[in-house]
Amino acid sequence: MQFDTQTSPHLAGENSVAAMMRQVLYALVPGTLALIWFFGWGVLINLVLATIFATALEALVMVLRKRPVKAALGDYSAVVTAWLLAVTMPPLSPWWLTLIAVFFAIVVAKHLYGGLGYNPFNPAMVGYVVCLISFPVQMTSWLAPSGLAEHSVGFLASLQTILTGQLPASLSWDAITMATPLDNLRTETSLGKTLSEIRAEPLYGSLAGQGWEWAANFFFLGGFWLLYKKIITWHVPVALIVSLGVMAALFSLGNPDNFPPPTFHIFSGGAILGAFFIATDPVSGATSPRGRIVFGAGVGVLTYIIRTWGGYPDGIAFAVLLMNMAAPTIDYYTKPRVFGHKPE
Amino acid sequence: MALAIPGTTGNPDTNCYDMSQSIQLHTFHGGLKLDGHKAISTSHPIKTAELPATLLLPVQQHIGQPADVIVKPGEQVFKGQKLTRASDYISAPIHAPTSGIISAVEERLVPHPSGLKALCIEIQTDGKDKWGEKVSYPDFRNTDIVTLRNHIRESGIVGLGGAAFPTSVKLNPGRSIDTLILNGAECEPYITCDDMLMREHAADIVEGMAIMQFMLSAEQCIIGIEDNKPEAIAAMRAAVKESELAAEVVAIPTIYPTGGEKQLIKILTNQEVPGDSLPADIGIVCQNVGTAKAVYDAVIHGQPLIDRVITVTGEGIAQPQNFLALIGTSMAELVAQAGGYKPGVKRLIMGGSMMGFALATDEIPIIKASNCILALTEVEQPPAQPCIRCGKCEQVCPALLLPQQLFWYAQAKDFDKIQDYHLFDCIECGCCAEVCPSHIPLVQYYRFAKTEIWNQEREKVKSDIARERHIFHEERLERLKKEKAERLAKKKAALKNRPKVGDAEAKKSEIEAALARVKAKKEKQTTTQKNIER
Numbered sequence: 001m002q003f004d005t006q007t008s009p010h011l012a013g014e015n016s017v018a019a020m021m022r023q024v025l026y027a028l029v030p031g032t033l034a035l036i037w038f039f040g041w042g043v044l045i046n047l048v049l050a051t052i053f054a055t056a057l058e059a060l061v062m063v064l065r066k067r068p069v070k071a072a073l074g075d076y077s078a079v080v081t082a083w084l085l086a087v088t089m090p091p092l093s094p095w096w097l098t099l100i101a102v103f104f105a106i107v108v109a110k111h112l113y114g115g116l117g118y119n120p121f122n123p124a125m126v127g128y129v130v131c132l133i134s135f136p137v138q139m140t141s142w143l144a145p146s147g148l149a150e151h152s153v154g155f156l157a158s159l160q161t162i163l164t165g166q167l168p169a170s171l172s173w174d175a176i177t178m179a180t181p182l183d184n185l186r187t188e189t190s191l192g193k194t195l196s197e198i199r200a201e202p203l204y205g206s207l208a209g210q211g212w213e214w215a216a217n218f219f220f221l222g223g224f225w226l227l228y229k230k231i232i233t234w235h236v237p238v239a240l241i242v243s244l245g246v247m248a249a250l251f252s253l254g255n256p257d258n259f260p261p262p263t264f265h266i267f268s269g270g271a272i273l274g275a276f277f278i279a280t281d282p283v284s285g286a287t288s289p290r291g292r293i294v295f296g297a298g299v300g301v302l303t304y305i306i307r308t309w310g311g312y313p314d315g316i317a318f319a320v321l322l323m324n325m326a327a328p329t330i331d332y333y334t335k336p337r338v339f340g341h342k343p344e
Numbered sequence: 345m346a347l348a349i350p351g352t353t354g355n356p357d358t359n360c361y362d363m364s365q366s367i368q369l370h371t372f373h374g375g376l377k378l379d380g381h382k383a384i385s386t387s388h389p390i391k392t393a394e395l396p397a398t399l400l401l402p403v404q405q406h407i408g409q410p411a412d413v414i415v416k417p418g419e420q421v422f423k424g425q426k427l428t429r430a431s432d433y434i435s436a437p438i439h440a441p442t443s444g445i446i447s448a449v450e451e452r453l454v455p456h457p458s459g460l461k462a463l464c465i466e467i468q469t470d471g472k473d474k475w476g477e478k479v480s481y482p483d484f485r486n487t488d489i490v491t492l493r494n495h496i497r498e499s500g501i502v503g504l505g506g507a508a509f510p511t512s513v514k515l516n517p518g519r520s521i522d523t524l525i526l527n528g529a530e531c532e533p534y535i536t537c538d539d540m541l542m543r544e545h546a547a548d549i550v551e552g553m554a555i556m557q558f559m560l561s562a563e564q565c566i567i568g569i570e571d572n573k574p575e576a577i578a579a580m581r582a583a584v585k586e587s588e589l590a591a592e593v594v595a596i597p598t599i600y601p602t603g604g605e606k607q608l609i610k611i612l613t614n615q616e617v618p619g620d621s622l623p624a625d626i627g628i629v630c631q632n633v634g635t636a637k638a639v640y641d642a643v644i645h646g647q648p649l650i651d652r653v654i655t656v657t658g659e660g661i662a663q664p665q666n667f668l669a670l671i672g673t674s675m676a677e678l679v680a681q682a683g684g685y686k687p688g689v690k691r692l693i694m695g696g697s698m699m700g701f702a703l704a705t706d707e708i709p710i711i712k713a714s715n716c717i718l719a720l721t722e723v724e725q726p727p728a729q730p731c732i733r734c735g736k737c738e739q740v741c742p743a744l745l746l747p748q749q750l751f752w753y754a755q756a757k758d759f760d761k762i763q764d765y766h767l768f769d770c771i772e773c774g775c776c777a778e779v780c781p782s783h784i785p786l787v788q789y790y791r792f793a794k795t796e797i798w799n800q801e802r803e804k805v806k807s808d809i810a811r812e813r814h815i816f817h818e819e820r821l822e823r824l825k826k827e828k829a830e831r832l833a834k835k836k837a838a839l840k841n842r843p844k845v846g847d848a849e850a851k852k853s854e855i856e857a858a859l860a861r862v863k864a865k866k867e868k869q870t871t872t873q874k875n876i877e878r
């Protein structure tokens with residue numbers, strides 16, 4: 001009798017990349033729903049468009065690279081990238097903006113570097129940053145959260161805006177968009193207003209900003225799901241949030257009129273989403289537990305610096321990309337102590 | 345002398361964790377909770393396998409230098425008779441498992457991952473099972489330790505946990521030993537031979553441990569058993585209580601690979617065996633429970649290592665169970681005695697599902713290291729995907745390595761870098777591959793890299809020798825040339841002073857001188873030859 005001769009171990013484990021990515025998608029649901037609730041149908045339309053673009057581009061590249069298409073699509077990594085882009089781009093971004101972001105994420109950042117597992121940079125963040133640098137106006141026209149906007153934008157109006165780039169005649173950009181709290185804050189402080197004055201405005205909720213803080217809460221929930229399911233470890237999110245908080249605390253204690261408190265920083269912009277869903281991308285991050293702490297802390301500190309002194313309102317994307325560059329070095333210096341050996 | 349350790353009375357009915365267990369347990373990094381698949385092979389007692397018509401004994405069944413065959417085809421041998429002689433300090437002989445006639449000494453297929461042939465001795469058994477000469481030392485406490493160690497060595501005893509390292513070497517640590525550990529963890533899925541051995545032969549094992557304790561003068565004796573074997577723990581506790589040995593039976597958590605020597609030592613003593621050392625270097629000797637039984641058999645009853653308990657199990661076996669089988673019994677025969685294969689059997693493994701190696705055929709013998717024959721049906725092997733650096737592998741690696749980095753450098757064939765990442769500390773436990781979401785056969789890469797590095801080193805040694813030989817050869821040519829020139833010069837000189845023709849006396853002496861020269865030259869050549877061979 002002949003038997004097959006594979007090497008040990010002989011029972012395949014239950015983990016799979018597809019299962020991990022699926023869990024990430026599940027974890028994104030609550031935060032995304034909150035975004036849709038506060039910022040309208042545009043979020044959902046963006047999501048659908050981004051997913052279609054990402055899947056099509058992934059398939060196309062695999063065909064060009066003469067690799068199995070089904071395996072690549074089956075691991076859902078392209079969908080995760082698309083989803084992350086969809087929840088970070090402004091809700092009424094024109095379709096071509098989404099396409100450009102997805103193109104840079106999937107084709108350039110991922111496949112030109114060798115595909116899943118080989119990309120040194122977080123694909124979604126590359127797509128986002130390319131758009132932010134090239135189309136700053138479109139990328140910063142966020143809708144006002146529902147309740148604050150003078151008009152809400154319906155489904156058809158959203159669809160029309162995204163597909164044509166034109167608002168329906170009855171609406172005007174001024175009426176529906178609003179600076180994000182982070183954005184608003186930097187403009188107003190530069191005008192010499194004190195923080196307490198600024199934060200009295202209705203845009204700001206109890207922690208950070210209306211709508212945003214709730215979305216952050218729900219992304220938080222998703223993050224806990226990922227921790228519970230052991231898809232991610234606590235190192236990056238905790239290090240990121242703590243370091244961001246510590247930076248904010250240091251400066252706001254010294255000068256509370258100009259520097260917002262930690263809660264504001266943590267719950268506004270993409271901090272929570274970034275901490276649990278973006279900076280935890282395994283491929284482009286550091287790999288050992290200690291390395292992940294350094295990585296997360298680096299993202300937190302850089303985010304604070306870029307938010308406070310840099311040229312862009314939110315720094316998460318830039319901070320993640322910068323730390324991606326540092327990841328190999330971090331890995332090198334944070335090698336764990338091998339069993340039976342002294343620390344190196 | 346052995347110190348009495350309090351609290352060795354077990355209360356197995358309620359809980360195998362004895363509240364008075366005096367040993368504080370520790371942990372090791374990583375590891376996995378695995379489905380043990382053990383119950384399927386523990387419902388029957390150990391069955392003595394039928395005496396096969398032929399036995400095939402690979403000469404090399406141990407780690408170390410090969411042994412020299414000392415029997416010839418056609419020779420009658422008796423049970424327990426030595427068939428090979430250990431050639432070196434780290435070596436072990438094999439013995440005839442029963443009486444019969446040597447029918448062949450030749451290369452045959454052996455259980456080895458490479459699937460290669462190796463030198464084997466085949467015995468046609470005669471069914472009489474007639475013993476040859478037996479040597480035993482029942483009164484071991486009044487026996488010289490060197491004699492005992494030599495006896496264990498001559499009895500061919502090697503580690504039965506799977507590594508097959510000569511036991512006598514381990515019992516000669518060259519320093520004082522504080523702790524003797526008996527490894528009854530048996531953490532690999534499916535394997536139950538140690539479990540069953542402890543249930544049925546606890547007293548013999550404890551006696552075997554007493555012999556080793558005596559030989560090592562170990563101060564402390566610990567028997568570590570995973571808590572998924574309550575019957576074995578109870579039996580061992582009872583046996584210890586009956587015996588004079590002050591050993592403690594410790595229930596340890598069932599986490600793969602607790603049975604790894606270094607992991608077990610860490611759990612029981614919180615000490616890490618340094619990377620390039622042996623447990624003995626930190627005053628610890630660790631032996632498998634099966635080995636203890638073999639020591640007992642050899643010292644008390646004069647039976648060398650000629651049989652062992654082996655688990656025949658898996659979803660592909662009709663009646664999974666344990667056998668007491670003679671070394672050299674064909675695997676096919678044991679499987680047949682376990683009711684044969686079930687339909688759909690796909691993979692045959694020697695060892696457990698985590699570390700065992702797959703065999704292409706069952707027409708090979710069991711050897712001293714064979715603890716399990718595992719037949720698996722549906723073995724799904726999803727295709728490997730790229731590493732996503734998720735770090736799951738490193739979270740479970742008991743050696744605290746970075747499996748993803750090792751994989752990366754193995755793939756890139758960067759064998760210097762991979763050693764910087766401590767490839768050789770990898771115990772090939774397979775935890776990393778088990779959890780890898782990309783289904784990368786990581787261990788395969790590590791084995792590949794290790795083999796490549798060994799080959800390179802061997803090549804290097806070889807080429808060093810070749811270079812030395814070359815230099816030697818050149819030197820020799822040079823010397824010969826010089827000698828020839830000298831000879832010619834001498835000849836010329838001799839011709840000049842040549843005596844007149846007819847001087848017979850002179851001629852005779854000249855011939856004698858020439859003969860002497862030839863002889864000297866020959867002698868010189870043979871010594872040169874010898875040097876080269878060396």
Ligand code: SF4
Pocket residue numbers: 730731732733734735736737738747748751776779780781782783784786
């Ligand atoms: S578990 Fe597999 S995919 Fe994850 S880091 Fe390790 S080798 Fe890479």
Ligand code: SF4
Pocket residue numbers: 737740741742743744745746747769770771772773774775776777786787790
């Ligand atoms: S096989 Fe080697 S690298 Fe993998 S978990 Fe075991 S010791 Fe670590």
